[in-house]
Amino acid sequence: MSGLFELVKHYPWLPSLKEYYSDIEAKDPVDFINEVFSSDNHYDVNKRILNIFELSFENVEIFPNYTQDDINIYLYLSLRILLYVLDNKVITNRVANIYSKTTYNELNKESDYNLYYIYQDLNLDVIYEQEPIIYKKIILKDQIEIKDTNFKIHFIDYLKLSSRLKDEFRKLVNNPVSNGYVIIPSKSLNRLIQEYVRNKFIMNNKRDNRNLSRFKDKLFKNQNFKTIFEKINAKWDLMKEEFEYSFEVGFKKGKDISKDFPPCIKEIHTKIKEGQNLIHTERLFLTWFLNALKYPEDEIINVFSSLPDFDRDKTAYQVRYAIKKGYTPYSCQSLKSMNLCMAKQYKDTLCLEGYFSKKLAVQKQISHPLFYVQFNQFKSSKKNFIKNESRKKK
Numbered sequence: 001m002s003g004l005f006e007l008v009k010h011y012p013w014l015p016s017l018k019e020y021y022s023d024i025e026a027k028d029p030v031d032f033i034n035e036v037f038s039s040d041n042h043y044d045v046n047k048r049i050l051n052i053f054e055l056s057f058e059n060v061e062i063f064p065n066y067t068q069d070d071i072n073i074y075l076y077l078s079l080r081i082l083l084y085v086l087d088n089k090v091i092t093n094r095v096a097n098i099y100s101k102t103t104y105n106e107l108n109k110e111s112d113y114n115l116y117y118i119y120q121d122l123n124l125d126v127i128y129e130q131e132p133i134i135y136k137k138i139i140l141k142d143q144i145e146i147k148d149t150n151f152k153i154h155f156i157d158y159l160k161l162s163s164r165l166k167d168e169f170r171k172l173v174n175n176p177v178s179n180g181y182v183i184i185p186s187k188s189l190n191r192l193i194q195e196y197v198r199n200k201f202i203m204n205n206k207r208d209n210r211n212l213s214r215f216k217d218k219l220f221k222n223q224n225f226k227t228i229f230e231k232i233n234a235k236w237d238l239m240k241e242e243f244e245y246s247f248e249v250g251f252k253k254g255k256d257i258s259k260d261f262p263p264c265i266k267e268i269h270t271k272i273k274e275g276q277n278l279i280h281t282e283r284l285f286l287t288w289f290l291n292a293l294k295y296p297e298d299e300i301i302n303v304f305s306s307l308p309d310f311d312r313d314k315t316a317y318q319v320r321y322a323i324k325k326g327y328t329p330y331s332c333q334s335l336k337s338m339n340l341c342m343a344k345q346y347k348d349t350l351c352l353e354g355y356f357s358k359k360l361a362v363q364k365q366i367s368h369p370l371f372y373v374q375f376n377q378f379k380s381s382k383k384n385f386i387k388n389e390s391r392k393k394k
């Protein structure tokens with residue numbers, strides 16, 4: 001089917017890749033890399049690969065300008081080989097994240113017709129009903145909102161796809177099931193496909209280091225491939241500098257680390273202490289921030305206890321729900337766009353002027369409130385180390 005042929009270019013992780021691009025898919029990886037990185041296409045492949053790695057290192061979630069063409073197939077297969085030889089879990093997770101989220105975004109733009117063929121190609125037992133099936137009625141005052149969908153998926157396939165997602169609302173018992181089929185809107189189904197795609201990148205790997213090194217040697221005979229591998233590693237090395245400060249961060253019973261909190265968090269704390277109400281975004285940000293610092297659930301709930309509308313059970317539910325979502329706290333850029341950055345109001349030097357990067361020999365701006373804490377903890381641990389050493393000498 002020619003439609004599916006076009007869809008494979010858009011979504012190269014589809015099983016039909018084997019059928020339509022059997023010459024590429026069945027190739028030995030070393031021959032494949034040699035061919036791609038020696039062809040005229042290699043400039044484009046290089047450019048797109050570097051772009052994906054750069055964006056994922058900067059925590060971007062979706063890459064713009066997703067292009068649907070033959071190069072996209074080379075890109076997908078080259079990415080998987082590169083991640084295998086880079087052998088770095090953090091990088092793999094980041095790339096898997098941006099790639100799978102971009103896929104979700106693209107799938108949501110597809111027609112039902114194309115989606116149906118995508119699901120079929122994945123060998124999912126999905127049925128498209130001509131008449132929409134109503135799966136929810138929301139009654140708001142005198143208004144009734146009806147939610148319907150044309151899709152349903154067999155519950156076995158639903159369970160397989162959703163097994164790694166822990167949200168309460170995705171559990172089978174919390175979804176409408178009729179005659180063994182889960183009634184599901186296409187967006188929710190696409191979210192499950194997102195996980196399928198993520199696993200395409202992260203599933204492998206019991207590695208044998210000797211084999212890996214032999215494999216790398218063979219691949220590196222292609223100078224273009226070796227160059228891109230080195231470029232990615234060099235970019236990652238620069239990024240890693242931020243993690244230099246990432247030890248010892250986190251909640252410790254009896255130790256108050258709130259003095260190291262950035263102004264954006266201090267401001268929310270002050271508002272709570274003063275009994276001012278918080279907007280939803282502030283509540284979420286504070287919860288994710290404290291959770292990222294491994295504050296126990298009860299401690300996070302207690303933080304909210306001075307709020308005028310504090311209700312322990314309700315807050316406990318909301319905190320648990322926000323934690324389960326598993327999001328990282330907002331970056332400085334997002335906080336600035338939401339007017340929650342308080343750098344100027346607090347005249348905070350680290351926030352306003354950044355810090356000196358030894359590696360780059362330049363002044364760098366901080367990009368995340370968690371980094372603010374990490375940096376301050378790193379500084380005070382160094383001070384303590386020097387103090388202890390000089391005490392020992394006396």
Ligand code: SF4
Pocket residue numbers: 262263264265331332333335336340341342343351352366367368369372
């Ligand atoms: S610069 Fe970042 S860490 Fe500092 S107050 Fe603004 S958002 Fe918070």
